[in-house]
Amino acid sequence: MNFADRLKQLPSTGHLAALHLLGAEGQTLATIENKPGQTGSLVVYAALATLYSGRITPAAASLGLEWYAEHVADAQAFPGKHPNIDRLLGWAQGTDSFAVRTVAV
Numbered sequence: 732m733n734f735a736d737r738l739k740q741l742p743s744t745g746h747l748a749a750l751h752l753l754g755a756e757g758q759t760l761a762t763i764e765n766k767p768g769q770t771g772s773l774v775v776y777a778a779l780a781t782l783y784s785g786r787i788t789p790a791a792a793s794l795g796l797e798w799y800a801e802h803v804a805d806a807q808a809f810p811g812k813h814p815n816i817d818r819l820l821g822w823a824q825g826t827d828s829f830a831v832r833t834v835a836v
Contacts (some may be wrong), residue, residue, distance in 0.1 A: 734800045738771055741778040741798075746836055750776055752787065752818075755832040760829065763815060765836075772815040775799065780831035787831060792823035 734741075749764040750773060763773045766832040770835050776787065796803050799816050806813035806820065822829065 734771065734798070734802055735800055737800060738799045741774050744770070744773050744777050747777060747833050749751065749834045750780070750832040751832045751834070752776070753832060755827070757830075761814075761818065769815075771826060776815070776831065783828075785831055786828040788804065788817075788821060788828040789823055789825055791828075792819040795819045796823060803821070805826075806829070 742766060747765050749762055751759045751760045752763070754760045763769050763776055766774050769770075774793050779787055779791040779795050782794070787795075796816070796819050799813075800808075801817070802813060802816055805819075806816035810817060
């Protein structure tokens with residue numbers, strides 16, 4: 732299934748302004764906002780956090796890569812072009828999990 736079709740199956744994030752990905756000490760590692768160019772990633776990360784009890788685990792990261800579908804190859808070919816996919820590529824290979832804090836509209 733391609734990315735656009737997958738997004739149609741995931742829950743809406745209209746109620747979110749952003750989400751923060753948190754490190755082990757609770758520090759913000761990254762913020763994904765509900766704005767053009769980031770909305771798809773917000774949908775993916777929010778759905779993963781819901782499925783994995785508010786965390787992005789290595790298993791969640793792997794699932795997220797499946798959801799990003801055709802964009803993963805582009806991210807691998809051009810590191811830095813898709814930072815939200817790059818992050819999942821690294822996290823899928825690790826053992827750490829990262830908390831997600833949502834920000835309501």
